[in-house]
Amino acid sequence: MHGLLTRSISLAAIVLTLVFYNSTLDSRAKSEEIAQLKAQAQAQQTENAQEGGGYADGTYSGTGQGFGGPISADVTVQDGKITAIDITSHDGEDGSYFSMAEQLTDDIIAAQSTDVDLISGATFSSTGIRDAVSDALEKAVQ
Amino acid sequence: MEKRENMNAVRRRKSAHKWVRAAIQIFFFIFFPSVFTSAFSGVKYIFTQLGTGQPVEWTSFLSALVTICLFTIVFGRFFCGYACAFGSLGDALHGLYTIWCRKRKKRPWKMKDKTAAVLPVLRYFILAAIVLLCFAGVYSRLQGSSPWDVFSMLQALRPKAKGYIAGWIILLGLLACMFFSERFFCRFICPMGAVFSLIPVLPVFSLHRDRETCLKECSACSRICPSDIELPQCGTAEVRGDCFQCGKCIDVCPKGNISTGIRRLKGNEIWFAILRAAALAALCVWLGI
Numbered sequence: 001m002h003g004l005l006t007r008s009i010s011l012a013a014i015v016l017t018l019v020f021y022n023s024t025l026d027s028r029a030k031s032e033e034i035a036q037l038k039a040q041a042q043a044q045q046t047e048n049a050q051e052g053g054g055y056a057d058g059t060y061s062g063t064g065q066g067f068g069g070p071i072s073a074d075v076t077v078q079d080g081k082i083t084a085i086d087i088t089s090h091d092g093e094d095g096s097y098f099s100m101a102e103q104l105t106d107d108i109i110a111a112q113s114t115d116v117d118l119i120s121g122a123t124f125s126s127t128g129i130r131d132a133v134s135d136a137l138e139k140a141v142q
Numbered sequence: 143m144e145k146r147e148n149m150n151a152v153r154r155r156k157s158a159h160k161w162v163r164a165a166i167q168i169f170f171f172i173f174f175p176s177v178f179t180s181a182f183s184g185v186k187y188i189f190t191q192l193g194t195g196q197p198v199e200w201t202s203f204l205s206a207l208v209t210i211c212l213f214t215i216v217f218g219r220f221f222c223g224y225a226c227a228f229g230s231l232g233d234a235l236h237g238l239y240t241i242w243c244r245k246r247k248k249r250p251w252k253m254k255d256k257t258a259a260v261l262p263v264l265r266y267f268i269l270a271a272i273v274l275l276c277f278a279g280v281y282s283r284l285q286g287s288s289p290w291d292v293f294s295m296l297q298a299l300r301p302k303a304k305g306y307i308a309g310w311i312i313l314l315g316l317l318a319c320m321f322f323s324e325r326f327f328c329r330f331i332c333p334m335g336a337v338f339s340l341i342p343v344l345p346v347f348s349l350h351r352d353r354e355t356c357l358k359e360c361s362a363c364s365r366i367c368p369s370d371i372e373l374p375q376c377g378t379a380e381v382r383g384d385c386f387q388c389g390k391c392i393d394v395c396p397k398g399n400i401s402t403g404i405r406r407l408k409g410n411e412i413w414f415a416i417l418r419a420a421a422l423a424a425l426c427v428w429l430g431i
Contacts, residue, residue, distance in 0.1 A: 018198055
């Protein structure tokens with residue numbers, strides 16, 4: 001190993017490589033952090049949307065598939081909370097089943113979320129109502 | 143009369159240089175015995191981190207390594223010659239051997255020139271092997287076979303035999319080699335020395351020889367040099383990376399032809415040795431070694 005110049009150049013090359021290596025890892029870690037934070041923010045947002053804290057005021061319509069046909073619902077949001085759910089059409093539903101399923105609207109307002117248990121015995125109708133409300137709420141997310 | 147006085151003065155000066163160096167070596171051996179291991183751990187750390195794709199952070203090992211390397215860039219391998227515990231131990235052992243040989247009126251064993259010319263390559267292989275093992279992340283499995291770990295434990299007065307048998311055997315083997323051959327470890331085995339040989343050394347404090355006034359066929363300097371070095375010509379920027387500043391050549395030259403990059407500074411002045419030792423000691427304290 002001779003030559004002051006050769007050695008100095010090799011040493012400089014080694015140091016630069018290490019610095020470059022470190023900064024690459026650093027920027028990779030940073031972008032990972034950014035992605036993580038974004039995911040967190042996203043999760044937070046969906047959480048908020050579900051909790052009802054993230055809804056814009058107004059009335060929104062949505063549709064879902066019930067037992068025998070589509071079910072339409074109007075959802076009213078006031079002060080960021082779901083205050084009323086109005087089933088506007090439920091042609092395909094059998095009367096008794098539907099009246100049972102209608103209780104779902106109370107549950108949804110109480111929970112401020114569509115993540116509620118379906119009414120047993122009126123599964124399809126409650127699913128239809130729930131989907132209609134979800135559909136409407138999607139339009140309400142801030 | 144005058145000539146004899148001169149010779150006595152010269153002998154006393156050589157003796158003084160020898161004792162100053164020995165004193166500095168003892169000082170570092172007692173107070174800063176782990177500089178070598180800390181600096182080399184820095185090397186191992188770098189490659190372990192590279193191997194696992196993790197960033198190389200400013201640990202104490204890395205600082206030790208960088209500091210000692212910077213010191214070496216300026217002052218050459220002063221560390222090896224004066225502060226390394228392993229080197230000092232080797233010098234002590236070989237000193238005993240020389241005295242023993244003198245008492246028995248026998249010539250000390252000298253390695254064949256050809257062997258001595260080729261063996262230094264071994265250092266680079268050992269360095270490469272250790273570095274690759276660190277990179278692959280398997281170095282820790284060889285824990286028990288490191289003679290340096292055994293040596294550190296000895297110094298800390300906590301020798302452990304269990305699990306370190308290989309290390310003990312290697313250490314004793316190295317000590318035996320150091321006994322018979324001056325600075326055997328430093329010249330042929332030491333991976334830290336291999337690292338030092340790879341970094342640039344500024345010519346300002348390194349030794350050079352003014353061949354103009356050399357006696358014909360003298361080569362006393364190369365013969366007394368523990369590393370068999372032929373010093374580069376004065377005035378050039380060339381530096382011999384294996385010179386660890388022991389200063390024996392300076393003392394032995396009958397014409398005083400050897401000096402550092404600064405003409406008036408010979409390189410073995412007592413104040414110069416103490417100054418460098420103090421600087422190195424201060425750095426070690428600052429590093430917390």
